Amino acid sequence: MIDALPFLMAATLAVVLFAGYPVALTLAAVGFLFFAIANVLDLMPLIVLFNLPLRMYSNLGENLIYPAVPMLLFMGIALERSGIARELLTCLNLMLRRVPGSLAIAVVIIGVILAPSAGLIGASVATLALIALPSMLAQGYRIPFASGSVAAAGTLGLIFPPGLMLFFLAEHLDVRLGAMFLATVFPGLVLTVLYVVYLLARSIVDPSQAPRSTKPEDISALQFAVYVIRSLALPLLLVLLVLGSIIAGVATPTQSSAVGAAGAILLMALNRSLSFRLFYEIAMATAMMTAMVFLIVMAATVFSFVFIYLGGGDAVTDALHGLGLGRWGTLLSILGLLLVMGFFIDWIEITVIVLPIVAPALGALDFSDYLGSPNLSMLWIAVLVALNLQASFMTPPFGFALFFLKGAAPPEVRLEAVYRGVAPFVALQVLGIVLVLLFPLLATWLPIYAFGSM
């Protein structure tokens, strides 16, 4: 009975979440319910609840990295609301106009540039859909092709530094954040290249999928240069500054996100869109998203505290071990579990709830001989988890991003069309994961190069 409690707890959560009450509070409620049961069974005295605020405080406070989160969110929201992101897309499309499928390729590039700071997968996909889908459809792009590339581009940003998901993955899998950032660079680039090659090939083979962009009205070369600098070069410079300073190790994530936020304000001033009204809107949107993320972190403390107290961590490790799948089987089955979970919930719940539960099991998998050292082994696993979650968000029929895309898209975009459009990207994504499984150096080369041996 007592041994079954942790499993009962996980099962209860899985069911109750679907009632549609805020996830954070549902987590806390399930935690309290099982605390009450354990209390009746004399397993947990009331006084242990005193630990909860202490844990919440030490989870959220005294943390040098979390302050980066609101500033990154601020940067992403500012670039979106001030119209800078839209300008960026228009400009990229104009520059790539001789390339087949230019608008779709521009969307993928924007996804890489902007999504890391847009925070939640739903937000970044919805933003891209709002900015890009109407112009793609107006230009005569086929609906599946257009919506597939938007969904893929929106999820791609998740795994590029300084993506918020990477903060949480690094935190919960006990990997250095800097190493985590570097490790996803090459796998992310490989995926980007795969996406772009697919878009190009498809547009060349079947030009009706993506009609060429119309010629812009004549403007002088000088005017065009000014336009490109203002709408493309400056935002690009800003994002590169944020990324570069983290990767080069010049600045901590908090510092470079501060540069990003301050730079976004500067860009808004140059763009003449800066006003108190807009600033207030962006600040409030930032605060709301930050509150949402960290209430989940706080409330998950209740759940995981009770779960671990009841022996849940060991139980999961033992159960996985008991399956006798070997290390590869165990790794793949955990990845599979995360893939399925990603159909229903965003990465924030997965990293905060599920990862702490499976982290000991993942930590016990020793791929040192395959990777070279235990640290590299964990880093590689963390990258696989990241890629796997990204794949999960765009896999039909449940993929999380697809619903958000549908929600933000014009009404003529049907869900079936989105499914058809995104399928090739899911295949490319699986190819990317297999590549990282077979060639771990894709993930570990850059961190090794930057930090020496790990």
Place this chain on the structure above:
Amino acid sequence: MATSRPRYLIEKLEAAVAWFCAVPVVILLPLLIGISVYDIIGRQFYNTGSTRLQELEWHLFLTLVMTSIGYAYLRDIHVRIDVFRDRATDRTKAIIEVIGYVVALVPFCLVVVVYGSELALMSFATDEKSRAAMGLPMRWIIKSTLPVGALVLLLAGSCAFARNVLFLLGEEPRPAPGSDG
């Protein structure tokens, strides 16, 4: 329908929750950005010690979170798994919200308010300081943001609870919280 007395009170409380979030956010967020930028410049060019600044950064961050969670509930920002909720009637939604208030929101807030206050009081009584030699004093200030934030969340939840009860009695047009509220 004239604004009834309970409704008037609910609206006043909701406005208070909104102000309690908006004012700190407009001040704290620019301050956080400004201090972090100052920290970089100071460290690169003047070699200032930045332990205090870095501690200030997470102080601001935690305060930002705790002042925003209540209002975020009123605005219906906190994520839900809405696969089934989308298809539920308004009545079902209101009932789930009422049950959730009783079994989830109230216990959560009470634990954080009660034990969180104790934690902050202990910190005050022992004059707890940063463990770093150059760190900030007076940890009780930041520790007391937890119970305060939870109290505001409780207030916001109670407003939505009251609205949902009124809705179930047929005196409100829609269940709360609504994203347009």
